[in-house]
Amino acid sequence: MSPLFYDRWCAEALKEKLARPFVHIIFGARQTGKSTLLNALLPPEALRINLADPEERSRLLARPGEFLQICRALPPDDKGRFVFVDEVQAVPAIFDAVQSLYDSDPERWRFVLCGSSARKLRRTGANLLPGRSFLHRLFPLVLTEHPGPNQSPPSIPSPLPMTWFGNPYSPNPFPPWDLEERLAYGSLPGVVAGAESDRGEILKAYAVIHLEEEIRREALIRDWGAFVRFLPLAALEAGQIMNYAGIAQETGISQPTVKSYYQLLEDMFIGLRIPAFSRSPRKNVLSTPKFLFADLGVRHAAAGLLPARDVVRANPGPLFEQWVGVELWKRIQYLGDGSLSYLRTRQGAEVDYIIERQGRLIPVEVKWTVHPDRHDARHLLTFLKEHPEQTGKGYIICRCPRPMEIHAQVIALPWQYL
Numbered sequence: 001m002s003p004l005f006y007d008r009w010c011a012e013a014l015k016e017k018l019a020r021p022f023v024h025i026i027f028g029a030r031q032t033g034k035s036t037l038l039n040a041l042l043p044p045e046a047l048r049i050n051l052a053d054p055e056e057r058s059r060l061l062a063r064p065g066e067f068l069q070i071c072r073a074l075p076p077d078d079k080g081r082f083v084f085v086d087e088v089q090a091v092p093a094i095f096d097a098v099q100s101l102y103d104s105d106p107e108r109w110r111f112v113l114c115g116s117s118a119r120k121l122r123r124t125g126a127n128l129l130p131g132r133s134f135l136h137r138l139f140p141l142v143l144t145e146h147p148g149p150n151q152s153p154p155s156i157p158s159p160l161p162m163t164w165f166g167n168p169y170s171p172n173p174f175p176p177w178d179l180e181e182r183l184a185y186g187s188l189p190g191v192v193a194g195a196e197s198d199r200g201e202i203l204k205a206y207a208v209i210h211l212e213e214e215i216r217r218e219a220l221i222r223d224w225g226a227f228v229r230f231l232p233l234a235a236l237e238a239g240q241i242m243n244y245a246g247i248a249q250e251t252g253i254s255q256p257t258v259k260s261y262y263q264l265l266e267d268m269f270i271g272l273r274i275p276a277f278s279r280s281p282r283k284n285v286l287s288t289p290k291f292l293f294a295d296l297g298v299r300h301a302a303a304g305l306l307p308a309r310d311v312v313r314a315n316p317g318p319l320f321e322q323w324v325g326v327e328l329w330k331r332i333q334y335l336g337d338g339s340l341s342y343l344r345t346r347q348g349a350e351v352d353y354i355i356e357r358q359g360r361l362i363p364v365e366v367k368w369t370v371h372p373d374r375h376d377a378r379h380l381l382t383f384l385k386e387h388p389e390q391t392g393k394g395y396i397i398c399r400c401p402r403p404m405e406i407h408a409q410v411i412a413l414p415w416q417y418l
Contacts, residue, residue, distance in 0.1 A: 006193065007170040008037055009145050009162070010334060014136060015041050021080060023102055023111045023129050025088075028138035029269035029294060030116045030210050033189040035086055037138065038112060046082035046112075047074060051090040064093035071101055071109060080110040089115040095129060102132055118267045139269075139330045140187040140295045144169050148416040149176040156403040156411060158418055159362045159395045160338075160355055162331045179399065179415055183312040183319040186297025199297070200307045207231075207301035211268075221264065226253050230261045234271075234291070235303035239322040241288045241344070242273075262291060270294055270302075272329055277343040277354050281386055284346045292322050292329070317368040320415075324366045324397050325353055327418060332357075343383065351383050361387050363394040370399045372412040384409050 018024055018041060028034050039048075047070070051057045060067055074081045088094050098111050144164050153168040164170050174192045177185075185191055185199045194202060211231070212224070221227050229251040237243065242262065248255045265271035273289040293299035296319060300307040312319055325340070332338045338357030344350040355362040363383045367376050380394035396412040404412040 005172070006174045006189070007145065007164075007172045008033065008138075009142060009164065009170070010136070010138065011037060011041065012165070017134055017136070018042070018082075018110065018112065019079070020134070021106050021110070023098055023113065023133040024136060025129070025133050026112065026114045026136045026138060027118060027269060028116065029140075031188045031190055031206060032138045032140055032269075034114050034116070034138050036189070038084060038086075038114060042082050042084055042112065046084050047071070049083070049085045051085065051087040051094075057087075057090050060091045060094070064091060064097055067094055067097045068101065071097075074109075076108060080107055082110045082112060084112045084114070086114045087116060088113040089117050099129055099132065102129070106132075116268065118269075137333055139333065140326075141174055141189060141192060142187075142330050142334070143327060143416075143418060146174040146187060146192060147176055149178055151176065151416050154403075154413075154417040156413060156417060158413070159364055159393075160328055160331050160335075160357070160418075162335065179320070180309050180312050180316075183296055183316060183323055184300070184309045185307050186295035186299070188295055188297065191297055200301075203297040203301040203307045207298055211270075211302075215264075221261070223257075226251065226257065227261055227264075229253065230258060231302050232304045234262065234265070235293060235299050238271075238291060238293050238299050239318050239325075240290065241286060242291050265293075270298060272326075274325060274329070274353070275339075275341050277341040277351075280343055282345060286344045286346065290325075290342055292325055294326060294330075296323060296326070320368050321352055321366040324364070324415070324418065328353055328355060328364070349379055349382070351379050354383075359390065360392070361390045363391070365394070365396045367396055367398040370401075372396045372398045372400055372404065372406055374406060376412075377406045377410040380410050381407060 026034055026038065049056060071083055085094055098113065101109060102111065142162060144162050147169045174189065191199050191202055215221055215227065230247065230253060233247050233250055244255045244258045248258045262271065271291055271293050273291055275289045276285065276287045297307045300311050305311050329340050332340055338355060341354045342352060343354060351363045352366045353364040355364065363380050365376065365380055369376065376396055384391045384394055394410045396406060396410065397415055397418055398412055400412050400414055402414065403417060406412050
């Protein structure tokens with residue numbers, strides 16, 4: 001079934017906002033469903049310009065003024081005429097044209113600008129229309145869009161609740177997957193909706209073809225060979241504390257270049273940083289961020305691995321920890337409130353994730369175990385003791401079949417209840 005027939009958490013809120021007289025900028029990685037969602041939300045008569053089309057892109061790169069003429073030729077509409085530009089980062093001059101049109105008549109058009117990379121926009125100093133625009137983000141699927149098999153409503157509140165507007169899950173969710181599938185294939189809508197036999201090849205093509213096409217087309221880096229050496233190492237190191245010096249030594253690339261490549265992955269919405277928690281009373285905590293890929297299937301393919309269940313079975317714990325971190329990070333971005341960090345001391349004591357929201361701190365540990373115990377909670381209990389006025393409970397996310405109280409302040413939750 002096409003991803004068009006499944007619900008997205010942000011769809012209703014986005015539909016309501018699109019009717020408001022602002023320029024709407026939607027960012028997200030390729031294949032997260034931006035175009036599918038927007039085409040479903042926008043009226044059939046909307047003007048659609050797809051800059052992934054080489055002919056369309058070349059014409060507007062050469063003559064961006066044509067965009068003004070095309071928009072001015074549209075007949076007026078009482079509710080505003082929608083103009084949808086896909087892959088807008090390919091022609092940054094579109095932003096200046098949109099500003100000119102919007103400033104001349106804010107009610108006449110409803111501009112919807114969709115992009116899969118912020119790199120070129122940042123480098124060219126593109127005008128992102130401050131004061132005139134709403135910025136929206138779309139991510140790979142979250143758990144409420146794509147619940148587990150035979151999943152019942154949670155009996156214990158999540159450390160970061162994200163319900164479907166009063167219901168625990170979507171009324172029309174993507175196909176249910178078990179945990180192993182999620183860790184093997186990630187959560188891109190097209191992959192989740194596709195046949196299992198095709199998923200590995202889809203992701204392999206995504207990592208090779210999409211990254212190369214995007215980077216080469218936008219001239220985002222000068223040395224493609226150096227990036228090809230960097231990417232699999234960065235993917236294999238995902239979930240670890242960032243080690244610029246180690247990757248530079250392994251690849252023969254300078255540290256500044258390694259840093260710029262990590263930034264490129266963030267600008268393309270493929271990766272994200274989890275900063276170190278900065279308010280610990282302990283003096284021996286690490287301060288370097290962790291780096292995660294926003295989708296585990298893409299991570300495997302970028303590492304040169306064919307995404308499959310066997311990849312998970314070789315070492316599931318670290319992949320499970322990354323999945324929980326990415327899930328929490330996506331929820332914070334959608335909810336628009338809070339931050340996510342981690343804590344590790346030089347002696348190795350660690351809290352995997354710390355949610356900071358509305359003045360409260362919620363520590364989270366991730367364990368592959370089916371039988372969590374007090375030993376698994378020891379770092380949570382230390383953290384709770386150090387921050388008594390900002391914390392309530394800590395959580396262990398694991399594979400236990402039902403919620404369990406490990407300590408008066410620590411709850412173990414099945415991953416489905418996250």
